[in-house]
Amino acid sequence: xxxxxxxxxxxxxxxxxxxxxxxxxxxxxxxxxxxxxxxxxxxxxxxxxxxxxxxxxxxxxxxxxxxxxxxxxxxxxxxxxxxxxxxxxxxxxxxxxxxxxxxxxxxxxxxxxxxxxxxxxxxxxxxxxxxxxxxxxxxxxxxxxxxxxxxxxxxxxxxxxxxxxxxxxxxxxxxxxxxxxxxxxxxxxxxxxxxxxxxxxxxxxxxxxxxxxxxxxxxxxxxxxxxxxxxxxxxxxxxxxxxxxxxxxxxxxxxxxxxxxxxxxxxxxxxxxxxxxxxxxxxxxxxxxxxxxxxxxxxxxxxxxxxxxxxxxxxxxxxxxxxxxxxxxxxxxxxxxxxxxxxxxxxxxxxxxxxxxxxxxxxxxxxxxxxxxxxxxxxxxxxxxxxxxxxxxxxxxxxxxxxxxxxxxxxxxxxxxxxxxxxxxxxxxxxxxxxxxxxxxxxxxxxxxxxxxxxxxxxxxxxxxxxxxxxxxxxxxxxxxxxxxxxxxxxxxxxxxxxxxxxxxxxxxxxxxxxxxxxxxxxxxxxxxxxxxxxxxxxxxxxxxxxxxxxxxxxxxxxxxxxxxxxxxxxxxxxxxxxxxxxxxxxxxxxxxxxxxxxxxxxxxxxxxxxxxxxxxxxxxxxxxxxxxxxxxxxxxxxxxxxxxxxxxxxxxxxxxxxxxxxxxxxxxxxxxxxxxxxxxxxxxxxxxxxxxxxxxxxxxxxxxxxxx
Numbered sequence: 001x002x003x004x005x006x007x008x009x010x011x012x013x014x015x016x017x018x019x020x021x022x023x024x025x026x027x028x029x030x031x032x033x034x035x036x037x038x039x040x041x042x043x044x045x046x047x048x049x050x051x052x053x054x055x056x057x058x059x060x061x062x063x064x065x066x067x068x069x070x071x072x073x074x075x076x077x078x079x080x081x082x083x084x085x086x087x088x089x090x091x092x093x094x095x096x097x098x099x100x101x102x103x104x105x106x107x108x109x110x111x112x113x114x115x116x117x118x119x120x121x122x123x124x125x126x127x128x129x130x131x132x133x134x135x136x137x138x139x140x141x142x143x144x145x146x147x148x149x150x151x152x153x154x155x156x157x158x159x160x161x162x163x164x165x166x167x168x169x170x171x172x173x174x175x176x177x178x179x180x181x182x183x184x185x186x187x188x189x190x191x192x193x194x195x196x197x198x199x200x201x202x203x204x205x206x207x208x209x210x211x212x213x214x215x216x217x218x219x220x221x222x223x224x225x226x227x228x229x230x231x232x233x234x235x236x237x238x239x240x241x242x243x244x245x246x247x248x249x250x251x252x253x254x255x256x257x258x259x260x261x262x263x264x265x266x267x268x269x270x271x272x273x274x275x276x277x278x279x280x281x282x283x284x285x286x287x288x289x290x291x292x293x294x295x296x297x298x299x300x301x302x303x304x305x306x307x308x309x310x311x312x313x314x315x316x317x318x319x320x321x322x323x324x325x326x327x328x329x330x331x332x333x334x335x336x337x338x339x340x341x342x343x344x345x346x347x348x349x350x351x352x353x354x355x356x357x358x359x360x361x362x363x364x365x366x367x368x369x370x371x372x373x374x375x376x377x378x379x380x381x382x383x384x385x386x387x388x389x390x391x392x393x394x395x396x397x398x399x400x401x402x403x404x405x406x407x408x409x410x411x412x413x414x415x416x417x418x419x420x421x422x423x424x425x426x427x428x429x430x431x432x433x434x435x436x437x438x439x440x441x442x443x444x445x446x447x448x449x450x451x452x453x454x455x456x457x458x459x460x461x462x463x464x465x466x467x468x469x470x471x472x473x474x475x476x477x478x479x480x481x482x483x484x485x486x487x488x489x490x491x492x493x494x495x496x497x498x499x500x501x502x503x504x505x506x507x508x509x510x511x512x513x514x515x516x517x518x519x520x521x522x523x524x525x526x527x528x529x530x531x532x533x534x535x536x537x538x539x540x541x542x543x544x545x546x547x548x549x550x551x552x553x554x555x556x557x558x559x560x561x562x563x564x565x566x567x568x569x570x571x572x573x574x575x576x577x578x579x580x581x582x583x584x585x586x587x588x589x590x591x592x593x594x595x596x597x598x599x600x601x602x603x604x605x606x607x608x609x610x611x612x613x614x615x616x617x618x619x620x621x622x623x624x625x626x627x628x629x630x631x632x633x634x635x636x637x638x639x640x641x642x643x644x645x646x647x648x649x650x651x652x653x654x655x656x657x658x659x660x661x662x663x664x665x666x667x668x669x670x671x672x673x674x675x676x677x678x679x680x681x682x683x684x685x686x687x688x689x690x691x692x693x694x695x696x697x698x699x700x701x702x703x704x705x706x707x708x709x
Contacts, residue, residue, distance in 0.1 A: 005090035005187040007041050007128050010142040013177035014044075014110070014124035014149075021111040021154040021270070024125060024177060028106070028141035032134040033099050039130070041090045041187055043067055044123025045113030045159070045270050050098035051105055056091075058194035059292055060270065063089045063327035063363065064114045064339075066370045066384040068185045073119075075387045076446045082373035084385055087366065088183070089190040089327070095129070110149075111157035111270040114326070118386055124180050148174040157270045160337060161251070165266065166258040168228070192327045192363035193295040195272075201289040207243055209279050211286055215603040216276045216616050218322045218333045219292040220255070222267045224285040231257040231266070231282030235275035237334075237615040245279050249615065251334045257282070274322060274334040274616055276603070294324040299664035300354035302627050305657035308587045309627060311598050312605075316621030319604040320351055323618050327363045328384065332607065332614045338382040341368060341398035342390050342452070346563060347618050348402050350625040352409040353663055361406055365415060368398050369422055376432070377425030378442070391449035392433055392442040393474030394564050399426050400481035404488060410666050411642020416492050423485055424497070427504065430478045437511035439474035450474055451562035453619065454529045455592040455609040466562065468529040472516050473564065476534045479508050483538065487639070509540060517541070523548055530565030537572050546576065553581055558590035559609070563619040570623045574630045579651035582630070586623065594620075632661050632672040633692075643667045648681055648700065649692040650674060679707040 015022055030036070038055075040048065042062050048055040066086050073080040112123050129141040150172055156164035203211040203221070211221070216237050225231060235253040238246040253273045257266050265287070272292050280286060298321075302313040323330040328339035329351065344364065351357050367383035379399050381390030390396075403419045406412070433441050442448050449466070450473030456465045482505050489495050512535070516525045522544025525531035532549045535541045549569070559566055573582035589595045592609045600611055607617035629635045633650035636643060643665040650659070653674070660673035668684025682704050683689045689700035691707060698707060 002188040002191065005039050005041065005189050007039060007090070007126055007187060009140070010041070010126040010128045011144050012041070012124045012126045012180040012182055013143055013145075013147050014122055014180060015175075016122055016178040018116060018122050019112050021109070021152065021157045022149040023152045024108045024110055024147055024149045025174070026106045026143060026147040028104055028129065029102065030099050030104055030131060030141075031101050033096065033101070033131060034134045034136070035094070035096045035132045036099050037092060037130045038095050038127055039090050039092045039189070040125065040127045041088060042110070042123075042125045043088070043115040043120065043183070044125065045111050046125060047109040047269065048093065049107040049109070050095050051100060053098050055093050055095055055098060057196055058091065059197070060113075060195045060272070060326050061091050063190060063192055063194070064325075064384055065089060065327070065367060067115055067120050068183045070118075070120055073387065076443070080387065082378060082380070083375055084373065084380075085370040086185045087370060088185050088187045089192065089363075090187050091190045091194070109152070109154070109269065111154065112159065113270065114159055117159045145177070145179055147177045149177055150174045154269055159271050160334075162254040162273065163268045163270065164256040164258075167260045167262070167264065168258055192359050195292055195325055196295045197290050197292055198295070199291045201291060203278075203286060203289050205286075209281055210239070210243060210245070211278050211280065213276050213278070213289045215318065216274065216322070217289070217291050217318070218272045218274045218325070219290045220268045220273055221278055221280070221289050222265060222287045223280065224263065224265055224287055225257065225259040225282070226263045227259070227283065228261045229259055229282055231259065231280065231284050233278055233280050235273045235278045237274070237276055239277050245277060253334060272325065272333070274332070293321045294327070294360060296321065296324055296360055297356040298354065299356040300628070300662060302632070302661035304631060304659035306587055306655075308595050308598065309631065312586065312594050312621070313624055313627055315597070315603060315605050316350065316618065316624045317354060319616055319618045319621055320347065320355065322604065322616050324360065327360065328367065329360075329364060329618075332617050334616070335614065336388075338386050338388055339364065339367060339384060340382050340388065340390065340395065341379060342381070342395035343563070343617070343619050344383070345398035345401040346394070346567060346622045349405040349409070350622050352405060353625055353628060356664065358410050361402065362415070365402055365406060365419065368402060369418055372399065372422050372425065377422075377427075377429035379426055379429075389447045389449065391470065391474055392430060392439055393450065393477030395449075396426060396430070397477040397481040399423055400484055404484045407491065408636065408641050411644065413491050416488055420488065420492060420494065423481070423488070427478075427482065427485075427501075431504070436515070437507050438471040438515060439478050440471045451529060451564045453608050454562035454565070455560055456529070466529070468531050468562070468565065469516065469525050472512065472525050472531060473534065475508055475512055476538060479505055479538045509538065512540060521548070527552060530561035530569045533561075533565060533569040533572050536576075537568050549573075550578060550581060553585060556590075557584065558588045558592045559585055560592065563622075566620055567622040570626055574626055574651060579630060580655070582626070583652045583655050628661065628663055631656070631659055634663060634670055634672060643670065643687060645688045646670065647690050647692055648672060653693060674709070677709050679709060681705045681707070
């Protein structure tokens, strides 16, 4: 349950100037303090100091949301008329240890953040300190017109590209703050992990001022300067053959430091960079690289005798964490940093399984709800909303898929309280954007996708290289979401909607059959880019359809699918007892494979199979869920949630010499470790579990179970 932030009587203050990092200072008097807690509301991003001491090691506050209403937004050269909801999360800090009797000084280092970058307005801030005195009486100190602002050494703070710090700047003049009307935005106490410094890396010097951190990550280098100079740092995911930074993978990321003759430790203050290699021009010491992302723990492990599968797991974890910042799961941590609903719904089950991400995704589900048009039920392509590309099906279905996967992971059906009606509104929207009962469009004139990033993406004779029909994919997601909604009706007890939804599903399935099914050979849409797998997953086709999948991929030995098709194809092969073929695709060494990423030296997952563009996109990592569900064999029983009932049924036992791993569920840790002749399985209390392998079926007890094979 979210707690409303109490900022009563606090004034919103700022400069009224755009792109202008400043220090806002205020003073308050305190005597006989027992405790003091400050609540901060900020449109922008801030760092807080009390009496010169940094209050928190949390970074890039506040969380990214759809902050408030924006005006004059254009999308595809047309005014954008969707009516969205808004919210702001307000961090709360216990500052008792920093308070002294007498006069106290607050300083807020305020920068534009996402708020200004996405053209909401100019950054502003307010705060309220709740004070309990030793006699248990209460007092308050709030932001007011007595606050002043001054410039400081950060002269550029771009949330996407980087920063400039100028320590030669001698401007300590204080100016009165401007006071702004309080925003009409619901405000809540933050209950989602912030970004923090997670770990450090010691980079290796190569040649020509180039350093290698050894992996693609998000964060920044920490350097030391001892003299007056200009230091310029640029960042890239890749190097050219001659050892210089690959300009195509810099994305304009930079930090510039104009220093004085004092010894200074330097790093960005208000943003992160995404890189592996960096070039340092200047006379300084490179101390370390700081890895920063949301403070979300890795709650899983996986290792087996196949190094390709090991790579996929490790690369996904690294990629997903690099894309968890400011409370949203992004597509990439450099060029866009947007919470794409397509990417996010695709990977959410893998993320919730392998990371301690419950609070993180609960927050993002609220963002998805906020980004639904109140008039039509349209779900945006990103949450929070930024004008972006996507499609009505694979992106819009996040309003159903993410809460549904959240419930399955955590067993918390309260997630449907604020999403159930949103799902129904989205169904109406999808019907309204159908022709001949196929979902054919989203918004007039807007780029409309079905699947994305198939290996033929760069063909010039097909639009964007996607050959699987967009209405086919979008209607598939409409059906899949409605099938999940039938479960949600049972979970919530709202079964009165089921008959209507079942009728809709039948109509949409018939439309797909009529338009795309080939009676002669059993294919859907010529089985382009995994089309038959989409159809089989929603119960369409006949025996030939699935046989065609087997024949096609047995012959090609590699994926030809986009971000959605890759996940769907892999899953239905496992589900329909064709684990050997699923395993062969995951471990393929053909051109379109995870193996080619290993051979390219990638440490994170790529946006495109062929490695062009971003080197840090999590979408193709959705398949890591099946490493746990089918390689280790840990699967929830149908209709189970929160891991109350599971089976442990390794599907690729004969393919591996060993496999071991664990997931830390809401019920506790489930661990599997098997070799060719023994399985050791650990089950937490209050979990019903059964082991199944060939002719062995054995009930598992809580604690350690040893099974001779």
